[in-house]
Amino acid sequence: MNQPDKQLQLNNYKDKLLKALHLPVKIAAQSINSIIVLLIINIGSAAWLSFFLWQRFNVNILWIFIVTLIVCLPSYSLGNLYVTLKEIIVLPERITTYFQTVQQTFAEFGEAHEKVLAHSKDNLEKDSSKFLSGKKRQLIFAIGQRLKDWYFLAKKLKEVKSLISDSQDLLVLTFQAMALTNPIFLLFVTIAVVLTLVYFFVALVTLVFYLFSLGR
Numbered sequence: 001m002n003q004p005d006k007q008l009q010l011n012n013y014k015d016k017l018l019k020a021l022h023l024p025v026k027i028a029a030q031s032i033n034s035i036i037v038l039l040i041i042n043i044g045s046a047a048w049l050s051f052f053l054w055q056r057f058n059v060n061i062l063w064i065f066i067v068t069l070i071v072c073l074p075s076y077s078l079g080n081l082y083v084t085l086k087e088i089i090v091l092p093e094r095i096t097t098y099f100q101t102v103q104q105t106f107a108e109f110g111e112a113h114e115k116v117l118a119h120s121k122d123n124l125e126k127d128s129s130k131f132l133s134g135k136k137r138q139l140i141f142a143i144g145q146r147l148k149d150w151y152f153l154a155k156k157l158k159e160v161k162s163l164i165s166d167s168q169d170l171l172v173l174t175f176q177a178m179a180l181t182n183p184i185f186l187l188f189v190t191i192a193v194v195l196t197l198v199y200f201f202v203a204l205v206t207l208v209f210y211l212f213s214l215g216r
Helices: 003-020 022-057 061-071 073-089 091-133 136-179 183-215
Strands: none
Touching (some): 003 022, 003 091, 022 061, 022 073, 022 136, 022 183, 073 136
């Protein structure tokens, strides 16, 4: 497969991937602000309920700590979700940049490889004749040029390995993005949201009760 065909294949794969990510990215963009609000509500509820238990009932600090952990459980899920959503929102841009880098790096790697092979094949007899004829300066220059070509090839090979590592990270993020439309994932998110609202309601009721008791 020649270079234009490879680029066309990569572009088609990129377009299909971006199309598949359209809905998850849209969900992430629409949901991330709500997740922040829920996080603030949950942390605020935990802080207030801990203070209420300590102030009103003089509960042991260990029990206050346990209650705080229980009330903050949704924050753990919501916090992870927020980080994931933030990464998913910029995922299309990262994928586009990644594919552009892949095309450029593989093209440069191919050119470097062909250049090394061409020099190795064409200059083998020439280098030997230079050595035999005593043209040391030309021989040193030819060796230096060959080492330069090998160094450039090794550099591009390192970049290719780095791209493979990046592809794994993008693949993980892509699976996480697809999970946004998974019913099981949505169920866990719903549970976290419901618990947050329940704890907020309890905190609100206790706050009203506390303010009412202060006014008496």
